[in-house]
Amino acid sequence: xxxxxxxxxxxxxxxxxxxxxxxxxxxxxxxxxxxxxxxxxxxxxxxxxxxxxxxxxxxxxxxxxxxxxxxxxxxxxxxxxxxxxxxxxxxxxxxxxxxxxxxxxxxxxxxxxxxxxxxxxxxxxxxxxxxxxxxxxxxxxxxxxxxxxxxxxxxxxxxxxxxxxxxxxxxxxxxxxxxxxxxxxxxxxxxxxxxxxxxxxxxxxxxxxxxxxxxxxxxxxxxxxxxxxxxxxxxxxxxxxxxxxxxxxxxxxxxxxxxxxxxxxxxxxxxxxxxxxxxxxxxxxxxxxxxxxxxxxxxxxxxxxxxxxxxxxxxxxxxxxxx
Amino acid sequence: xxxxxxxxxxxxxxxxxxxxxxxxxxxxxxxxxxxxxxxxxxxxxxxxxxxxxxxxxxxxxxxxxxxxxxxxxxxxxxxxxxxxxxxxxxxxxxxxxxxxxxxxxxxxxxxxxxxxxxxxxxxxxxxxxxxxxxxxxxxxxxxxxxxxxxxxxxxxxxxxxxxxxxxxxxxxxxxxxxxxxxxxxxxxxxxxxxxxxxxxxxxxxxxxxxxxxxxxxxxxxxxxxxxxxxxxxxxxxxxxxxxxxxxxxxxxxxxxxxxxxxxxxxxxxxxxxxxxxxxxxxxxxxxxxxxxxxxxxxxxxxxxxxxxxxxxxxxxxxxxxxxxxxxxxxx
Numbered sequence: 001x002x003x004x005x006x007x008x009x010x011x012x013x014x015x016x017x018x019x020x021x022x023x024x025x026x027x028x029x030x031x032x033x034x035x036x037x038x039x040x041x042x043x044x045x046x047x048x049x050x051x052x053x054x055x056x057x058x059x060x061x062x063x064x065x066x067x068x069x070x071x072x073x074x075x076x077x078x079x080x081x082x083x084x085x086x087x088x089x090x091x092x093x094x095x096x097x098x099x100x101x102x103x104x105x106x107x108x109x110x111x112x113x114x115x116x117x118x119x120x121x122x123x124x125x126x127x128x129x130x131x132x133x134x135x136x137x138x139x140x141x142x143x144x145x146x147x148x149x150x151x152x153x154x155x156x157x158x159x160x161x162x163x164x165x166x167x168x169x170x171x172x173x174x175x176x177x178x179x180x181x182x183x184x185x186x187x188x189x190x191x192x193x194x195x196x197x198x199x200x201x202x203x204x205x206x207x208x209x210x211x212x213x214x215x216x217x218x219x220x221x222x223x224x225x226x227x228x229x230x231x232x233x234x235x236x237x238x239x240x241x242x243x244x245x246x247x248x249x250x251x252x253x254x255x256x257x258x259x260x261x262x263x264x265x266x267x268x269x270x271x272x273x274x275x276x277x278x279x280x281x282x283x284x285x286x287x288x289x290x291x292x293x294x295x296x297x298x299x300x301x302x303x304x305x306x307x308x309x310x311x312x313x314x315x316x317x318x319x320x321x322x323x
Numbered sequence: 324x325x326x327x328x329x330x331x332x333x334x335x336x337x338x339x340x341x342x343x344x345x346x347x348x349x350x351x352x353x354x355x356x357x358x359x360x361x362x363x364x365x366x367x368x369x370x371x372x373x374x375x376x377x378x379x380x381x382x383x384x385x386x387x388x389x390x391x392x393x394x395x396x397x398x399x400x401x402x403x404x405x406x407x408x409x410x411x412x413x414x415x416x417x418x419x420x421x422x423x424x425x426x427x428x429x430x431x432x433x434x435x436x437x438x439x440x441x442x443x444x445x446x447x448x449x450x451x452x453x454x455x456x457x458x459x460x461x462x463x464x465x466x467x468x469x470x471x472x473x474x475x476x477x478x479x480x481x482x483x484x485x486x487x488x489x490x491x492x493x494x495x496x497x498x499x500x501x502x503x504x505x506x507x508x509x510x511x512x513x514x515x516x517x518x519x520x521x522x523x524x525x526x527x528x529x530x531x532x533x534x535x536x537x538x539x540x541x542x543x544x545x546x547x548x549x550x551x552x553x554x555x556x557x558x559x560x561x562x563x564x565x566x567x568x569x570x571x572x573x574x575x576x577x578x579x580x581x582x583x584x585x586x587x588x589x590x591x592x593x594x595x596x597x598x599x600x601x602x603x604x605x606x607x608x609x610x611x612x613x614x615x616x617x618x619x620x621x622x623x624x625x626x627x628x629x630x631x632x633x634x635x636x637x638x639x640x641x642x643x644x645x646x647x648x649x650x651x652x653x654x
Contacts, residue, residue, distance in 0.1 A: 024465065067454070068459045069461045072393070096448075100436075103429050105426035106648075142651075
């Protein structure tokens with residue numbers, strides 16, 4: 001049976017609430033309203049307003065309270081409506097949650113999970129469409145996950161909750177309607193990247209909302225006889241460099257696809273790691289497809305032009321092959 | 324400079340408790356005097372924010388809490404940590420950057436942590452501790468734990484959004500959080516009236532339907548009584564409570580402060596309201612303290628500090644190979 005990414009995430013949240021009385025959800029309009037993206041719809045009816053907790057529009061306070069509640073023995077799952085809004089809660093994430101274990105000499109740890117929706121593609125303009133996964137992925141002390149498949153949407157939450165340290169989960173808004181079959185058995189890997197399509201000519205490295213576009217590009221390339229491999233990073237911090245390098249060494253060409261802005265992008269970090277460790281395995285310069293350096297615009301044609309698209313990805317891949 | 328008259332009046336405690344208050348204030352004072360000296364000698368580096376002049380606040384407040392309570396403090400927290408029960412040895416070793424320090428030398432003066440006494444830092448983002456305290460209170464409420472989370476912050480934090488968001492959330496959810504504002508009149512170098520349109524801090528807290536008290540922070544008795552009242556309210560499940568302690572720091576903000584922002588006569592006027600000498604004078608007047616007893620407890624505090632310095636000096640350095648340990652759990 002096919003389920004949606006949204007349903008998979010809801011199923012994971014529901015199972016977490018059933019499995020552990022310490023787990024509770026907290027965020028803006030996740031309860032009575034049913035969640036901005038309807039991920040939490042119905043959960044308040046089943047678990048009540050104590051465990052599915054609507055908050056005021058106070059990102060700083062409720063994310064900070066999630067950090068504090070984790071210190072106090074709970075397992076909070078905090079939802080932040082968009083990554084743009086998460087900037088209002090960076091202080092408790094960066095200055096408290098990420099620092100506490102080390103700064104306290106290992107005395108305290110912060111087992112909080114923070115779910116943040118991210119990304120563009122819905123014509124909601126600059127203040128609801130950005131991608132800052134690269135910023136979060138640069139912070140020591142937290143883990144950063146980006147489930148890009150329906151199965152990962154269902155399966156990454158439980159190991160994130162079991163992790164003793166803060167975990168930030170990025171859910172690209174364009175993925176919520178994605179439908180797919182999911183296997184009965186559960187995966188629990190929040191360490192590894194995954195090869196989503198095996199190939200041998202060029203390695204396309206991506207994550208999150210760019211995965212469907214990259215797979216689409218790979219299908220286009222296949223029609224031209226170019227066999228692209230698609231690597232889904234899945235875990236943005238710590239990066240699974242080994243899987244990326246293995247793919248690049250096999251294909252000898254690589255394009256990194258990332259919806260964050262080009263300058264200082266996560267793609268830049270991935271490329272640096274490839275250049276550091278696999279430079280002599282490359283047959284072509286590294287390439288990347290990122291967002292254009294502009295606040296994401298409203299008008300459809302402009303928004304499309306600002307974002308990585310399958311055609312751009314395919315073109316970049318062809319270029320690495322001199323085509 | 325016009326300041327209020329020195330704290331006076333009867334001390335409503337038995338001799339033992341009265342002397343315990345005085346002893347803890349002297350312990351903090353002696354500890355910090357030694358810190359300042361060690362800083363001058365280059366043994367302690369980084370930022371060092373001294374609490375000298377404000378000791379009555381930490382002492383009166385901490386003695387109103389239970390051992391199982393949570394404490395969230397600021398970067399000016401040496402006194403809170405020591406009175407809470409962190410040994411001077413481990414506090415001093417932390418400032419020396421030694422592995423035997425309470426935070427293994429990772430935090431220094433501003434980040435004293437102690438799981439044993441439930442001291443959740445040493446938080447050096449102004450206002451940063453308040454949302455954490457709200458969360459600690461929420462965790463206790465959800466787990467049915469009868470505990471108070473005491474959150475210290477300065478009046479400077481009340482200009483931060485974190486204060487307003489946290490007070491609102493704590494009051495909205497009736498959480499067991501005791502908000503303790505140490506109003507020493509200066510946010511670093513910015514006087515209260517230069518940074519706040521409303522200088523009556525209790526009005527701000529009251530606007531979130533949080534009950535408030537404002538007391539003389541130089542008077543350990545007033546501090547203790549107000550904190551007792553506040554913690555009782557919180558412990559009875561009636562939601563958060565806000566206490567303002569009007570106090571004054573006698574020393575610079577940190578060791579790099581030339582104090583251009585305040586008049587030396589103001590500092591001298593406030594020193595007439597020093598928490599140690601005014602309290603010991605009251606105890607002597609009531610026959611609860613002799614000069615010999617005072618000298619004995621002072622001598623004991625000096626000896627405790629000297630032992631802490633020896634402990635810190637003898638401490639070891641964390642091997643650089645362990646630099647990345649404890650950033651996240653080892654897998």
